[in-house]
Amino acid sequence: MSRVGTVVLGPAGAGKTTFCNSLVTHMQQIGRNCHIVNLDPAAEAKKYEFTVDIRDLISLEDVMEELNLGPNGGLIYCFEFLLKNLDWLEEEIGDYNDEFLIIDCPGQIELYTHIPVFPTIINHLTRNMNFQLCCTYLMESTFVIDKSKFFSGTLSAMSTMLLLELPHINILSKVDLIKDQYSKKKLKQFLNPDPLLLEDGNDDNLLANKKFDRLNKLIANMIDEFGMVQYLPLNVNDSNSLTTILSYIDDVTQWSENQEPKDPVDEGLVPDEEEEFE
Numbered sequence: 001m002s003r004v005g006t007v008v009l010g011p012a013g014a015g016k017t018t019f020c021n022s023l024v025t026h027m028q029q030i031g032r033n034c035h036i037v038n039l040d041p042a043a044e045a046k047k048y049e050f051t052v053d054i055r056d057l058i059s060l061e062d063v064m065e066e067l068n069l070g071p072n073g074g075l076i077y078c079f080e081f082l083l084k085n086l087d088w089l090e091e092e093i094g095d096y097n098d099e100f101l102i103i104d105c106p107g108q109i110e111l112y113t114h115i116p117v118f119p120t121i122i123n124h125l126t127r128n129m130n131f132q133l134c135c136t137y138l139m140e141s142t143f144v145i146d147k148s149k150f151f152s153g154t155l156s157a158m159s160t161m162l163l164l165e166l167p168h169i170n171i172l173s174k175v176d177l178i179k180d181q182y183s184k185k186k187l188k189q190f191l192n193p194d195p196l197l198l199e200d201g202n203d204d205n206l207l208a209n210k211k212f213d214r215l216n217k218l219i220a221n222m223i224d225e226f227g228m229v230q231y232l233p234l235n236v237n238d239s240n241s242l243t244t245i246l247s248y249i250d251d252v253t254q255w256s257e258n259q260e261p262k263d264p265v266d267e268g269l270v271p272d273e274e275e276e277f278e
């Protein structure tokens with residue numbers, strides 16, 4: 001029996017929910033069972049059939065209205081409430097075995113880089129509930145092809161990795177928005193970036209400031225040391241891209257189904273061609 005899953009994290013608007021929905025559709029098409037767990041108490045109306053939804057326990061809208069809190073204070077209140085009710089989460093997730101959880105999280109990265117909310121939830125899922133989890137951390141490709149933003153995004157990803165202590169996969173989302181040849185070339189550079197590329201460039205005014213030269217090099221070396229140097233491109237409309245990402249997730253969570261993946265035709269997920277032409 002394997003209880004596995006991925007926690008989908010990243011800054012606001014990075015494409016986490018879109019990725020969760022595409023991954024679940026992709027997994028259903030290849031005959032694998034999976035469920036979406038929504039841990040965003042501020043999520044808009046249901047976009048997808050969530051198996052577990054924190055809004056059934058507490059929603060940001062209610063908290064802001066009833067306790068007169070702002071959005072950030074309200075969000076922290078929601079998670080403190082969840083931490084006091086982890087048995088609710090356990091009951092909702094139930095006894096799923098041989099299935100896969102895709103956990104959609106809020107974009108307020110301070111929840112997993114600054115305060116111990118997510119580490120506690122992750123600890124509960126891994127230690128008490130026996131889940132093998134990994135983190136898929138999304139950053140927008142249009143954002144990171146700017147060198148200084150690449151480094152600031154990578155440092156956020158790294159602090160998430162250090163705080164959550166999970167196997168970590170970096171993903172560059174929205175690659176379909178990279179259209180011109182120059183940006184495509186730049187994107188390629190950031191898929192397996194040489195952290196020392198900081199040293200050579202003068203195309204970025206911020207990093208051209210010689211006063212910060214030594215600091216920049218030290219940061220680049222630290223990123224290299226922590227192995228934060230591989231990024232998988234995500235194109236939600238391309239099944240090859242989803243297949244690659246899923247194979248990385250399977251690898252780091254050591255997913256092993258006791259049996260062959262189910263046949264999507266047998267499962268009625270895609271039309272049987274013969275039937276169609278009869």
Ligand SMILES: Nc1nc2c(ncn2[C@@H]2O[C@H](COP(=O)(O)OP(=O)(O)OP(=O)(O)O)[C@@H](O)[C@H]2O)c(=O)[nH]1
Nearest residue numbers: 011012013014015016017018106107174176177236
């Ligand atoms: N072109 C393009 N747009 C995308 C892609 N993924 C997401 N978007 C758009 O980006 C916006 C944000 O996407 P979401 O999936 O809601 O992002 P999120 O990270 O879940 O957002 P928060 O939960 O608010 O942090 C939406 O308008 C999406 O339609 C993508 O792969 N390509």
